[in-house]
Structures are given as C-alpha cells and as structure tokens.
Amino acid sequence: MVVKIKAFGISRDIIGNREVAFELTGTSVGDLRNTLATQYPDLKKLKSLFIAVNQEYASDEAPLHETDEIALIPPVSGG
Amino acid sequence: MVVKIKAFGISRDIIGNREVAFELTGTSVGDLRNTLATQYPDLKKLKSLFIAVNQEYASDEAPLHETDEIALIPPVSGG
Amino acid sequence: MIEIIDKPIDVQKIISAASSRSGGAVNVFIGTVRNQTSSKKVTRLEYEAYEPMAVAEMNKIIQQADKQWNLTGWAVSHRVGTLHPGDVAVVIALSTAHRKESFEACQYVIDTLKQTVPIWKKEFFEDGDTCFRASIKKRQTSLTLLIR
C-alpha cells in the first residue's frame, strides 16, 4: 500500500522532504520502520525515532492503513 | 537603662502599641525577654518570639544598649 | 532588585528584572490571596513588614541561593497593606542556566522567606473574626479572638 509520511526535525533533513509518499511492503509500523531504515540509513544514526499514527505515538505492532496520518518523530527538543 | 522597642504583628496587639519605651533591669536580650514575659504574659502564648537588635535576629546572650533598635518578631507569615 | 511595596506588584517588571541572556530558565513563584483558609471565608488581609529588616533578610536569602545555585538574575517583590482574594502578595523570579536549578532556588527562596522575613499577615474573615496566621500555640487559640 501507499502511505504518506510527514517528517519533522532532523528526519525531514535526512529524507529531504516535509512529506513523502511511500510504497510500503507490510502492514505495520515496524514494517515501515524497516523500509525507512533501508532507504535512509542515516535514520539509524538518530538517538531515537518514534512513529506517530493519527497524532499518537504508535508501537511497532500497530497496524497501518492508507488513510492514516503518519509522522516521523526524531528526538524532540522543545522547551 | 531605658530601651525602645518596636512591636510587630500580634506582639503589637498584645503590647497595645507600635513602639514602647521600657525600663530594663539587666543588659541582655534574655533579660528583656524575661521582663516582657512578666509584664505581658500573653507573649508566652506565642509559638515563638524572636528579638531583633539593629535589624538582625539576636540570641538571648546578646548585649543591649540604649541606642539599639530593638524589635519583637512574633511568628512571621509573609508570602 | 528587592522591594516591599504598598501598591499592586507589576509581575512582568519583576520577571524582566530577573531575566538574563546567559540564563536559559526563569522560575517565578507568585503567592496570591486565597478566598478561603481552613473552611473560613477570607474577606481581606493586612500585610505589614518591618521594612528595613525584611529587605535585609530577603537579601540574605538571595545571596545564599546565588551561592548554591549560581543565579543569573533575580527579583523579589512583596506587597504590604490591604489585600483581597486574588491579589498578588509576593513574586519571586530567579533565572539560572538550567531549569532544575531555577526550580530548586525559587522553592528555597519562598520557603525561607516564609520562615525568616519579618512580614506578617492578619486575616479578616466573613464572620468578623481576625487572626494573625500561625502565631499562637495550640490550645491557646482563644487569644486569636481576644486580639482584634
């Protein structure tokens, strides 16, 4: 399926875009994480990379759907 | 000697005056404390009563002079 | 700056006075008059200070906090006179390089101020009672009513 991903902070700089569409093999957040790591190896250099689904932090087991709002959350640094 | 005493908070209400002159038998803060307790027994009902000399908290051993600025400091409640 | 004033405290002025370009964190404590004390309704308070000594004691507290937490800025303002529920009685603003220190220092300053700075509040209740807060030993509360 095709998913759209928002990228923030340093993950946006690594991916080179604020938003990318992505052909995903698999159906879970973990599958997405693996595909991303292959395509953008620099993501593995991050201290952490959370994936939010519909504006909530999601675990690797969480399922993904084409209509989900998906976002990459590298280490936050607000405040 | 004659000392002048400023009274604040509830100690002013007990003494009935913002400032009193006082014939003191003795020469120390402790002597003053005893004389006050005899003259104004309600002072003994206070949780604490510090005596400040020249705007510093003074111990009972501290000596007193006629020119000192003496103040009664009942339990404070600022803030 | 340290001030005792008989007009409303300008909170923003106190915060600005404490802010600093080398500090990244400002902690501010604002003490306001509550409309209730132990289930009795407060109508107003009267704060009085032994002013020169109160300023000197606040200064000592700030010096101590600076020694311990390395303040990059600070300001304290305490109001005296008649206050009503909702009014601001005290503002403490401190800045430090990092946030943890700003919290610790500010809590130290307000805790110590309440113990050592010669300022007193007299509470006036809806039912006509008055009392100097926490002045009387337990079992001696009758004095509260004696002294109006």
Place this chain on the structure above:
Amino acid sequence: MIEIIDKPIDVQKIISAASSRSGGAVNVFIGTVRNQTSSKKVTRLEYEAYEPMAVAEMNKIIQQADKQWNLTGWAVSHRVGTLHPGDVAVVIALSTAHRKESFEACQYVIDTLKQTVPIWKKEFFEDGDTCFRASIKKRQTSLTLLIR
C-alpha cells in the same frame, strides 16, 4: 489554555489565564534562548512543531498533572519560528492551593514536555554550524555537519 504561536509569548496573559481565586500559589516556568550552548555562540534558533499532536500531548501532560496535584488553573504557550538569544520559547503557568504542589506540578510539566511533545529546535551557531539538539547518537556527530 494551550497554544503554539509564531509571535512573542505574552507572559502576563499566560499567568492570568492560569491564576485562580481558589489557588494561593502560581508557579511559572519560562524557558528562554541562551546565547551559548556548550561554549559555542548561538545566533538564532528555529523551532518547529507537529502542531496538532504537540497540542494533544501538552493536553495529556496537563491532565496528568491535574490528576496528581489538583490544579486550580493552568496555561501553556510554546513559540515556534525564528528566535534569538533572550527570547522566550516556552511559558508554563500552573496554580494550586499550596505552593509545594505548584512547584512539583510545573517541574513535571516542563520535564515531560521536553520528553514527549513533538517540537524541535535547530540551533544556528556563529561559526555557521547548525544542529538539531540531541538528535544524534554519540560517535555520529558528523551527521550534524552533513545536514544543514
């Protein structure tokens, strides 16, 4: 109120929004931009937020603080966009009945905000370097320079 804004934060407005007649204590944390990070001079910062999620996460933090410390009022404002040294990046104001709770709750909120709320700051240094704060594993700092 919880807000993410791209203009200077009105600190007094945030404090007023958090104040309450039933609370006697307001604690305010103000995070400002420091002019220095680990000995390198900062010229400006850029903050970005994943806005709807950031607001939702701040809301969760406030709900948790309210459960734990019984807030009588609260307001949080985080700025985004370009900031310079001395500018206010975040203001958290919480009121509680007593002062100890106001300190604990405010410290909890800023500590948790820094861990969970999707906001990022990119630092711009005098020497031309940039970096996303704390994003990279140790021994991978070269990425900092790779990504400008």
